[in-house]
Amino acid sequence: MSSAVELADLRHATDVQKLKERIREIRRSILEMTSIRGLHLGSSLSCLEIIATLYFLKMRHSPHRPRWKDRDRFILSKGHAAPALYAVLAEAGYFPKEELRTLKSIGSRLQGHPDLRTPGVDAPSGSLGQGLSIGIGMALAARMRGSRSRVYVLAGDGECDEGQVWEAMMTAAHLRLGNLVLIIDRNGWQLDDRTEEVKRKVPLRGKLESFGWVTYSINGHDIEKIIEVLDSAEKSELPVAIIAHTKKGNGVSFLEGTNKGHKLKLSEEEYLAALKELEAKPVCE
Numbered sequence: 001m002s003s004a005v006e007l008a009d010l011r012h013a014t015d016v017q018k019l020k021e022r023i024r025e026i027r028r029s030i031l032e033m034t035s036i037r038g039l040h041l042g043s044s045l046s047c048l049e050i051i052a053t054l055y056f057l058k059m060r061h062s063p064h065r066p067r068w069k070d071r072d073r074f075i076l077s078k079g080h081a082a083p084a085l086y087a088v089l090a091e092a093g094y095f096p097k098e099e100l101r102t103l104k105s106i107g108s109r110l111q112g113h114p115d116l117r118t119p120g121v122d123a124p125s126g127s128l129g130q131g132l133s134i135g136i137g138m139a140l141a142a143r144m145r146g147s148r149s150r151v152y153v154l155a156g157d158g159e160c161d162e163g164q165v166w167e168a169m170m171t172a173a174h175l176r177l178g179n180l181v182l183i184i185d186r187n188g189w190q191l192d193d194r195t196e197e198v199k200r201k202v203p204l205r206g207k208l209e210s211f212g213w214v215t216y217s218i219n220g221h222d223i224e225k226i227i228e229v230l231d232s233a234e235k236s237e238l239p240v241a242i243i244a245h246t247k248k249g250n251g252v253s254f255l256e257g258t259n260k261g262h263k264l265k266l267s268e269e270e271y272l273a274a275l276k277e278l279e280a281k282p283v284c285e
């Protein structure tokens with residue numbers, strides 16, 4: 001191995017370790033926010049590593065210039081996971097972390113679903129099924145003006161019940177939008193039940209591939225793996241879909257892999273138990 005490669009590997013390892021430490025801080029913020037005002041804790045924790053990896057290791061963006069024209073865009077199509085996005089944006093410096101405590105209060109810039117008034121939010125969302133269509137518009141606009149800007153859309157697996165998602169999938173493949181990445185948070189749950197019980201998605205990967213998407217299936221909590229597929233996506237001339245297998249409530253043992261935390265205000269006791277667990281876990285996990 002050449003020393004240049006060794007150096008690159010070392011830098012990468014440091015970056016990943018730093019990110020893991022940041023994710024611990026962000027998880028703490030999410031727990032605190034949702035203990036003040038109940039809001040989709042489980043849904044936020046399942047996609048935290050994905051959003052954090054995008055903002056800290058992948059996307060070209062600037063908290064000092066949130067509307068920089070050539071920035072990469074992120075659309076949280078499963079807008080109810082707003083606490084995860086807000087906590088990442090605050091950690092990145094888009095607004096003060098203290099503001100997180102105002103979540104869902106009257107007059108706050110941090111409402112229950114993402115809104116363009118919030119610094120760093122690229123698209124309003126909350127009505128499920130619309131994010132990919134918005135992302136297609138942004139990716140197409142970037143291509144037309146010769147910009148390097150890339151677009152990342154995060155959708156829920158239950159969200160894929162919406163017909164608009166499949167129409168958009170066809171459109172993106174037809175337009176060969178190589179600057180567009182769709183990440184599906186495949187936590188297996190939605191509001192009412194298990195995703196496969198409500199409306200079967202399997203074989204999700206086969207469906208996407210047959211539509212013309214380059215498709216990957218990964219563990220959505222494995223940061224190295226997330227980086228690896230996002231790196232590959234940058235070389236694609238076709239839209240890329242990442243099916244990220246995750247656990248709802250990841251990191252909080254009494255919620256993990258269940259739907260208990262879909263929309264939850266933690267009690268004082270639960271909040272303290274979750275915090276204790278967080279402190280006890282080594283960052284390298």
Ligand SMILES: Cc1ncc(C[n+]2csc(CCOP(=O)(O)OP(=O)(O)O)c2C)c(N)n1
Pocket residue numbers: 043046078080126127128129155156157158159160185187189190191195248262
């Ligand atoms: C069009 C629309 N219908 C219904 C809802 C209500 N709703 C909020 S969250 C949710 C479940 C979404 O499940 P999924 O996309 O799998 O997300 P996750 O399990 O990660 O929370 C639903 C149906 C909504 N926000 N938008």
